[in-house]
Amino acid sequence: MRWVVLTDKLRGIYFGQTSASDVDHDVTLSHARICFSYTADAGVGCLAVVGPGPGSKISPTMPHLSVVDRANMMECTPEAVETWQAATWAP
Numbered sequence: 001m002r003w004v005v006l007t008d009k010l011r012g013i014y015f016g017q018t019s020a021s022d023v024d025h026d027v028t029l030s031h032a033r034i035c036f037s038y039t040a041d042a043g044v045g046c047l048a049v050v051g052p053g054p055g056s057k058i059s060p061t062m063p064h065l066s067v068v069d070r071a072n073m074m075e076c077t078p079e080a081v082e083t084w085q086a087a088t089w090a091p
Helices: 078-086
Strands: 002-008 013-018 027-037 062-067 070-075
Touching (some): 002 027, 002 078, 013 062
Antiparallel strands (some): 002 013, 013 027, 027 062
């Protein structure tokens, strides 16, 4: 299992753990979170490197989430995983 940030074809952004391969278009995430808005230094790819910044709007953790028609799958750094797990819904 690896921690990833996924995007879908409708521009949704998701974080979670998966065993899916790089060629799977439909992916199930465990310990999943949805990113409704984010602040980061350099776009969506930065979410896999450092995680969401202060002021981001991140859902609570869900046991499982299915993402259909994913566009991108980016493996997360340990720093990004810690930041995602600590993220809250910013006021």
